[in-house]
Amino acid sequence: MDSNACSSIVRLNICGKKFWTTVDTLTQREPQSMLAAMFSGRHAVCKDSDKGYVFVDRDGKHFRHILNWLRDGVARNLYELERLELLELLQEAEYYQLLGLVDKINEVLKVKDEQMNIDLTRTDIVKYVRPLMASRPILKLRGTNLSGLDLSKLDLSGVDFSFTCLKSVNFSHTVLHSAKFVEVDAENAIFQNAMLFECIFTMANLCGAMLAGANFKSADLSSCILRDADLRSAKLLKASLYKANLEGANMEEADLSEANLSQAKLKNANFQHARLYRAILLETCLEDANLEGANLFQAVRRPQDRTNWW
Structure with missing residues (x-):
């Protein structure tokens, strides 16, 4: 040759x-x-x-x-x-x-x-995710319709759900570390006790979602719609809720320490016994919000407040 x-x-x-x-x-x-x-x-x-x-x-x-x-x-x-x-x-x-x-x-x-207009099933997702667990490439399910699926108790860390229909999906007790939910429609979805730290939910629709006990540490929920969502005892330490709509949301006993709530809509939200230690509340609408028993120690409510601890 x-x-x-x-x-x-x-x-x-x-x-x-x-x-x-x-x-x-x-x-x-x-x-x-x-x-x-x-x-x-x-x-x-x-x-x-x-x-x-x-x-x-x-x-x-x-x-x-x-x-x-x-x-x-x-x-x-x-x-x-x-x-x-x-x-x-x-x-x-x-x-x-x-x-x-x-x-x-x-x-x-x-x-x-x-x-075909065929939607994915829980079995499809489990079958696809498990072989990828070791190498952890980014699994993209962008733009799919997963409405009504039971995806509870799975490890879906890092999955990209952006622009997906997640209406009434059950993510309870699911591990979703660093997952992406950009502009998803997750109305009435269930994230109870889910692990959502460092997730990205920018501009997501979480209206009426069940988020009680979920861990949103350092998550980005900027411009999210969380009207009437249940966030009781949720952990939102250092989370960004910038410009989020939390009107009527139940935040009772939630931990919002060092969370950014600047320009958020909090009308009629329930913050009873919530922890807002060092939270940023610049230009927020707190009309008729219930702050009974809430911990607002060193919370930033005016620009000059920043000098207290920054």
Whole structure:
């Protein structure tokens, strides 16, 4: 075989699954991708000492689809894949920064959703999440309809639920550390005793949601709608509730220490025996709010109050 041809052959070991391809295949179709950068000649790649395989620490289950795309720009058999398999492939395409393939997968997902209109089930989510637990990639369920599902007592840490319909979903006792809920519709959802620390809920609709006992430590609930939500005994230490609508919410015995409630709407909210130690209450509307027994020690209610402890 010609020596130039031999030098262009690349052996890949994708977590135990082995593939042969060429440098041209990996670099020409998507020149801005991570694979193109790896084999551009500008970087040294690690090969095993036996047969010269380059090891890549990713799941090789769908890598053949990636190679087919890079070879001829045709993502074969995508329409035959189940939705969850497409989501897995999407994560791999995003990891390798194959923007053309990402667009194609999203196009197929859109067509499948329009044609089938099938919503995910608890079994689907458990089946998809468990194999990913060890490596913890970001699972994206953006824009799906999960309304009414029972997702209680699962570990869904880091999952991206943004723009999803979560009406009446049961997340009680679920671990959701660092999950994203940007602009979700979670009206009447149940998050009782859920672990929600460092979650992002910006502009989410949590109207009437059951959030009693939930841990929102350092969570971002900016501009959330929490009207009539039940937040009894919830832990909101250092949480951001900036511009949140908490009208009629029940915050009895909630811990809002050092929380930011600036410009929040708190009309008719119940803060009986709530802890608001060092909370920021600048420009908040407290009309008819019940603050009986609340701890407001060193709370910031005027700009000049900041000098007391900052």
